[in-house]
Amino acid sequence: MKFGEFELFxxxxxxxxxxxxxxxxxxxxxxxxxxxxxxxxxxxxxxLNCLLIRTPTETILVDTGIGSVYxxxxxxxxxxxxxxxNLLRSLTALGVRPAEIDKVVLTHLHLDHAGxxxxxxxxxxxxxxxxxxxxxxxxxxxxFARQPDPRSRPAYLPHTYETLAGQxxxxxxxxxxxIAPGVSVMATPGHTRDHQSILVRSGxxxxxxxxxxxxxxxxxxxxxxxxxxxxxKTTMETKERVLRQAIEExxxxxxxxxxxxxxxxxxxxxKIRPVEGL
Numbered sequence: 001m002k003f004g005e006f007e008l009f010x011x012x013x014x015x016x017x018x019x020x021x022x023x024x025x026x027x028x029x030x031x032x033x034x035x036x037x038x039x040x041x042x043x044x045x046x047x048l049n050c051l052l053i054r055t056p057t058e059t060i061l062v063d064t065g066i067g068s069v070y071x072x073x074x075x076x077x078x079x080x081x082x083x084x085x086n087l088l089r090s091l092t093a094l095g096v097r098p099a100e101i102d103k104v105v106l107t108h109l110h111l112d113h114a115g116x117x118x119x120x121x122x123x124x125x126x127x128x129x130x131x132x133x134x135x136x137x138x139x140x141x142x143x144f145a146r147q148p149d150p151r152s153r154p155a156y157l158p159h160t161y162e163t164l165a166g167q168x169x170x171x172x173x174x175x176x177x178x179i180a181p182g183v184s185v186m187a188t189p190g191h192t193r194d195h196q197s198i199l200v201r202s203g204x205x206x207x208x209x210x211x212x213x214x215x216x217x218x219x220x221x222x223x224x225x226x227x228x229x230x231x232x233k234t235t236m237e238t239k240e241r242v243l244r245q246a247i248e249e250x251x252x253x254x255x256x257x258x259x260x261x262x263x264x265x266x267x268x269x270x271k272i273r274p275v276e277g278l
Contacts, residue, residue, distance in 0.1 A: 001277045003252075004203020006182065007054040010254065010262045010278045011090035013065020013116055017043035017079030022227040023215075035218050043079055046216070046257040048112060050087060051209045052094065053200055058102040058180050061130065062198050062209050063256065064116030069126065069159065078112075087116050088129070101130040103171075105179055106137050107211035108195045109145045110155045113256075117160045126163045135164045136179055139172040141194040152192075152230065188213045188242060190235025191228065197242070207252040207263075213239055215257035220270045243270070254278070 001008045020042055024032040036044040048065035065087050066080060074080070088098065106114050119129040128135070142165075145156045164170050173179070175187035175196065185196040191212040198209040212228075213235070214220050222240050225232045246253055247266050252275060254263045264272035 001275075003200065003207060004182075004205050005056055006200065006202040008200065008207060008254075008278060009052040009054075009094055011050050011052050011061075011087060011094070012085050013048035013050060013067070013087040013090070014080065014082035014085055015045055015047055015259060016066055016081065016112065017041075017045055020044040024218075025225045025227045025229070025232065027224055032218065036216075039079070045079075045259045047255075047259040047262070048087075049254070049256050049258065049262055050090075050116075051198065051254055052091070052096065053183060055180060055182060055202075059096065059100050060103045060105060060180060060183055061101050061133070062105045063107055063113045063211070064104060064129065066112050067116030067118065067129070067160075069115065069118060069120055069157075098130045099132050101133045103179060104130055104133045104135045105183075105185065105198060106135065106141075107185075107197065107209070107256075108141050108192050109137065109161055110192075110212075111157045111160075113211070114160045115157060118163045126159060128164060128167060128169050133169070134171045135169050136171045136173050136185075137161065137164075138185070138194045138196055139174060141192060141196075142170070142172065144193065155228075186242075188238050190231050190233075190238050191226070192230055205252070206249060207254060208242070208246060209254045209256065210242075211256050213242060214253075214255065216255055217258055217261050217264070217272045220266070220272070 020038045051062040053060040118126045178184040182202045184199050186199050188197040200207040222236050225235050229235045261274045263278045264274040
């Protein structure tokens with residue numbers, strides 16, 4: 001999709017499943033299951049949507065999905081489905097080779113966002129999946145991932161960020177920092193303390209990759225907050241602020257975990273007008 005002087009593409013790492021109750025917190029199942037039917041283990045289908053940004057000078061990838069460095073138990077637990085596509089196949093379909101990615105920007109380090117940062121080589125050792133990329137990680141998010149609380153520990157995969165750090169591939173960033181001309185991180189705390197969304201500005205237009213601030217269009221209502229969020233009240237406050245700005249300024253919103261509508265424009269009633277071509 002042409003976006004000002006940039007090109008934007010949603011690239012998929014496949015799909016996975018998480019507990020529906022956890023995805024909607026205190027919202028009753030009778031409400032959320034109408035749009036997100038649960039399987040026999042109460043899990044709902046979620047997308048693994050990453051964002052490829054092509055600027056006149058750089059090719060930037062936002063988040064990396066769940067990746068391929070997992071065993072059968074992990075795949076069963078999370079219902080990983082990469083039978084139709086994964087991130088590398090999605091990029092190949094666009095004619096983009098892993099070596100052409102200049103920067104990888106991670107919204108946070110949870111397994112479904114940073115799992116694809118690394119790959120296994122033939123001899124079993126791990127290596128960066130994008131061999132020429134700088135991996136941009138919020139410095140406070142990395143510090144927390146290295147010393148998480150017991151509740152958060154299962155969400156992190158140390159082999160991902162430690163492999164990158166060990167090879168000198170990590171660029172530490174701070175909140176609300178410009179990553180490249182027209183591409184910046186925006187602090188959107190709540191899901192984690194240092195969670196961030198990504199803003200893309202070009203040609204007078206703005207797109208926002210929401211990440212886990214609002215993982216699907218079903219999470220746009222302020223009080224539709226995930227049980228996974230460490231600071232749910234903060235999530236609500238952040239969401240209200242960001243979505244108000246999105247409406248007022250006509251932002252294109254991109255949803256990381258929607259298995260259906262991936263992007264669209266928000267109206268005053270918090271309804272999404274879908275956009276094709278992404």
